[in-house]
Amino acid sequence: MKKHFLLILFLLLATVVEANPVKQMLERFQKGLSNRFKIEIRSSFDQGDYFELYGGGRKVTVRANNYVSAAFGINWYLKYYCHAHVSFCEDRLPDLPVDLPQVKERHETVLSDNFYMNYCTFSYTTAFWDWKRWEREIDLMALSGINMPMAMVGAEVVWRNTLLKFGYTLPEVKEFLCGPAYFGWLLMGNLENIGGPLPDEWFKEQTVLQKKILARMREYGMKPVFQGFFGMVPSSLKEKYPEAHLVEQGLWNSLQRPPVLDPADPLFEQMAKVWYTEYEKLYGKADLFGGDLFHEGGKTGGIDVTDAARRVQTAMKQYNPDATWVIQAWLGNPKKELLAGLDRKHTLIVDLAAEFWDNWRKRKGFDGFPWLWSHISNYGANIGLHGRLDAIATGPIDGRKDPEASPSMKGTSSTPEGIEVNPVVFDLLNEMRWRSEYLDIDTWLKEYSVRRYGAEDENLKKAWIIFHRTAYGTYSGHRRPSESVFCAPPSLKRDKITASAWSQCRIFYDPDLFAQGVGLFLQSADHLKQTSTYQYDAVDFVRQYLADLGREAYYNLVDAYRAKDTKQFDYWSERFLQLIKDQNELLSTHKCFFVGRWLDMARSKSKQPELQDLYEHNARMLIGTWTETLSPVRDYAHKEWGGLLKDYYLPRWTNYIAYLKGTLEGRSLTVPNSFQVEKAWVNAHNKYVLETGVDPVETAKRMYRKYHI
Structure with missing residues (x-):
């Protein structure tokens, strides 16, 4: 009897080990592919990310410190040993040979983070995605080594639930919220009430979708970034709370911007508490929160910016002592007086468009605040061929080698306004977190052409x-x-x-x-x-x-x-x-x-x-x-x-x-x-x-x- 119990326990444990998200992802890409890889997850003594590849023949062993590192390691093997290529612009994933190529490699990185997406991406590209498309994207994230994705689907439901607790009726909430294609700019505080009103079924279905998205992200061990409460409120709040101190934000490209509730106003703390409580009720706990005060020309209205920033972050930490505020470096933001109010240990700056502006260098690694080297490359999901490949290949390495900026550099990032274009750009960037030395772009592109098309073709390489x-x-x-x-x-x-x-x-x-x-x-x-x-x-x-x-x-x-x-x-x-x-x-x-x-x-x-x-x-x-x-x-x-x-x-x-x-x-x-x-x-x-x-x-x-x- 005891032997039977131990056998059943062993089989159950074996099933748990085998039923990991990387194995399941490989099966989604190609039936039987998971059988060609043995995956071992072992913690790293120095807490850095790593992956090891060894073996060959019938199976290659992938050892890593987490599932995302393991998935990236498998993708590395598929790219450089099997000449395969997966992307959001079509795949080339042939059946693997009976005898897999032999490999013995170890890669590690001191850069802990690979952030992904932009508020605009949730409008220009993902606005109408279903679970099938999101499932594939999350799989691509894992294969690309992305461990810090934005997760903004369903944030409008948090707004609904929050405002209903502050005297709003459902029609009034819908008057504030925008249509599905415009949520990115609502969350950035650029506009309100355009493209709606949202129907009731939208809230229900997006809640279900976001829960699936988050469940899969968390299975991989990714750290989703939620929307923080930074004070942006409906213009109509002045009618509900006439004594509240609202800072009008004027117009954004002829559209009325919603005001900012002064974080020093007692109402701010009340709304923030409800916001984070409602978020957790819907989608579980998170440690990372986005949101930007005074984005793209926002007005300070004479408030104490340093104190306001401190209060925004304090509200996050009151909800979750481990919370980190993820801030976009864009058009002069975040200003020094804003950073002066923040706890460095709970702040992360994403240097948007570092492939062009190099704000991280000009600001000396943002004076010691943790930061990520990020590229935008795409604007408005336009179709033109574009990608500053030399800048993308050198910028993250420059950051790692810069004596003033490198101590606070935490990783890399892709923050395009739209995706499903220019796959070469994302392929290159996602390798840069794992590279510590400069690479020869022409050599890399020749290898890219082989895996992208599956042919050793001189014409393609020259092209x-x-x-x-x-x-x-x-x-x-x-x-x-x-x-x-x-x-x-x-x-x-x-x-x-x-x-x-x-x-x-x-x-x-x-x-x-x-x-x-x-x-x-x-x-x-x-x-x-x-x-x-x-x-x-x-x-x-x-x-x-x-x-x-x-x-x-x-x-x-x-x-x-x-x-x-x-x-x-x-x-x-x-x-x-x-x-x-x-x-x-x-x-x-x-x-x-x-x-x-x-x-x-x-x-x-x-x-x-x-x-x-x-x-x-x-x-x-x-x-x-x-x-x-x-x-x-x-x-x-x-x-x-x-x-x-x-x-x-x-x-x-x-x-x-x-x-x-x-x-x-x-x-x-x-x-x-x-x-x-x-x-x-x-x-x-x-x-x-x-x-x-x-x-x-x-x-x-x-x-x-x-x-x-």
């Missing part, structure tokens, strides 16, 4: 060296991707034309050299056209090539118009419009570049037609006009997407060029009001269906050959 010299280069003044002029509101601004208000359509690199790289890349099409990662990149690289040609055509049509050269104007205008049509045809061959995918995700969040329409309106407005009325953020989230090019961008350019043609002919015409055309698309509900049976690689080849003579 990637050229992409490094062009679109993925690091240039002075080049913080954002070069925008596609196809997506720009029509004008004659020429060199100064932009799609969004804070960027440019100029090209920082040699477009002829880039075109040469695309040509080399496409020479491998015949034997790689069925490879999903190659399909994605072929469409993306030719898309960039056509966008570059669009700039040339636009410049020439402007020059011809100014010179009153009707013949040249007709030629370049026709070419420009045809390029938009061809771009639309190309991007309509791949789901990842097709507007229907985004709109379908939005509609899938409900089964009720009227709510489907609400969510779709949110999705359309965000990538189009952004707001109901004309504002500076119009087209900020522009997309070169199939369907959107045809129905949103092409009509306004067609109308504008017709207007220019008419004025050349001597007619007195009014400049077309393209905003009305844009609003019509935003308010529409026409269906977009991806055409099946069309080969994306063959289409990419055809478009390239059409123009590259």
